[in-house]
Amino acid sequence: MSLKNFIEAKKYIPGGVNSPIRAFKAVNSTPLFIKKGKGSKIYDENNNEYIDYCMSYGPLILGHSNQKIIKAVKKALYNGTSFGAPTKNETKLARLVVNALPSVDKVRLVNSGTEAVLSAIRLARGFTKKNKLIKFNGCYHGHVDDLLVKKDSTNTLIAEFNNIESVKKIINKNKNRIAALIIEPIAGNMGIIPPEGNFLEEIREITKNNNILLIFDEVITGFRVSYGGAQKLYNIKPDLTTLGKIIGGGFPVGAFGGKKEIMALLAPDGPIYQAGTLSGNPIATTAGIETLNILKNKSIYKKLEKNTAFLADNIKSNKIKINQIASMFTIFFNKNKIKDYKTAKQSNTKLFARFHSHLLKNKIYFPPSQFEACFLSIEHSKEDINTSIKVINSL
Ligand SMILES: *Cc1c(COP(=O)(O)O)cnc(C)c1O
Numbered sequence: 001m002s003l004k005n006f007i008e009a010k011k012y013i014p015g016g017v018n019s020p021i022r023a024f025k026a027v028n029s030t031p032l033f034i035k036k037g038k039g040s041k042i043y044d045e046n047n048n049e050y051i052d053y054c055m056s057y058g059p060l061i062l063g064h065s066n067q068k069i070i071k072a073v074k075k076a077l078y079n080g081t082s083f084g085a086p087t088k089n090e091t092k093l094a095r096l097v098v099n100a101l102p103s104v105d106k107v108r109l110v111n112s113g114t115e116a117v118l119s120a121i122r123l124a125r126g127f128t129k130k131n132k133l134i135k136f137n138g139c140y141h142g143h144v145d146d147l148l149v150k151k152d153s154t155n156t157l158i159a160e161f162n163n164i165e166s167v168k169k170i171i172n173k174n175k176n177r178i179a180a181l182i183i184e185p186i187a188g189n190m191g192i193i194p195p196e197g198n199f200l201e202e203i204r205e206i207t208k209n210n211n212i213l214l215i216f217d218e219v220i221t222g223f224r225v226s227y228g229g230a231q232k233l234y235n236i237k238p239d240l241t242t243l244g245k246i247i248g249g250g251f252p253v254g255a256f257g258g259k260k261e262i263m264a265l266l267a268p269d270g271p272i273y274q275a276g277t278l279s280g281n282p283i284a285t286t287a288g289i290e291t292l293n294i295l296k297n298k299s300i301y302k303k304l305e306k307n308t309a310f311l312a313d314n315i316k317s318n319k320i321k322i323n324q325i326a327s328m329f330t331i332f333f334n335k336n337k338i339k340d341y342k343t344a345k346q347s348n349t350k351l352f353a354r355f356h357s358h359l360l361k362n363k364i365y366f367p368p369s370q371f372e373a374c375f376l377s378i379e380h381s382k383e384d385i386n387t388s389i390k391v392i393n394s395l
Helices: 002-012 067-077 088-100 113-128 164-173 199-209 229-233 282-295 299-313 341-345 349-361 382-393
Strands: 034-038 041-044 049-052 106-110 132-136 156-159 178-183 213-217 240-243 254-258 321-325 328-332
Touching: 049 382, 067 282, 088 106, 088 254, 088 282, 106 113, 113 178, 113 213, 113 240, 113 254, 132 164, 156 164, 164 178, 164 199, 178 199, 199 213, 213 229, 229 240, 282 299, 299 321, 299 328, 299 382, 349 382
Parallel strands: 132 156, 132 178, 178 213, 213 240
Antiparallel strands: 034 041, 041 049, 106 254, 240 254, 321 328
């Protein structure tokens, strides 16, 4: 059934998908077509039920089809879906974000993580009147031209994650030309890789001393690793922060925010233009507000962490290394410690592909690549986790 759907999709959509990872190429397979989701489970077009650890790549920290979100969204729908005029919900969501994130004085809402990043970069360049960017090998920031490069280019210089010397070298060679350094404070797009030692503190210091804006890309980590994101967890204040995924409660929302003197440069108050017809959409903001209001309850994060650690700690194999933090983890088919892009890339992707198909056969849905993060939601039960441990350990 899924294969038939995929063949039909390929007639009209490039590669049959609207985001490349969904095509299952990295596991040499073809995608399942999903009919519905409820709690921790998704159901394919053949009505097979899977325990989901992809969770739409991170947004669904409350699980699929959360009843509170559905109820609020249903109510909002009857009042109209878009006006292109201000609504009180935008202020409500912005206030929740500003109150949650220590470094954010003001925030602007957009429609995706990619859009948040490209707006933040544009703002950083306008504020510093400089052009170059530093990014880290293996970090992903959406399909922004200057941030998709894998080698140094005219505008972008590539540093290594968890390696402060690589950052110093770049800064010394490019004095007064670097507008911003962008980083996932906990890497999530080469598999999960937490920052080591004082790496983030040193990044904060060196950027400050060189008039380089520090951008934390918290599209995954915002409201995921704590209610205040990674910046709260590590107690570091970036100049700008980008958000997405969880803040939309399953709808397309992104945001970027930061210090008021930087945000003041945005139009209409300042000269840097940034706009969006559907930005701050009333339905999407309703879902975001419901989500953040539920997440305010700090015991949620404690329980998520406990469940995820239990899952990670009970996976036994000498073929793998697991990186886990809060409710995110990656199982690397690699015997060595994973601390940067180079070590992540040494993982055995063929073994991962076999593992992925073993999981699917046993009704467990992982993201289809060695280099993606797995996510738990508040709906993942002890039973789900115990079933998963058994299946994973039976490979
Ligand atoms: C997902 C992601 C993005 C891009 O967000 P989209 O909503 O997919 O455009 C940007 N940065 C990070 C860290 C992400 O994980």
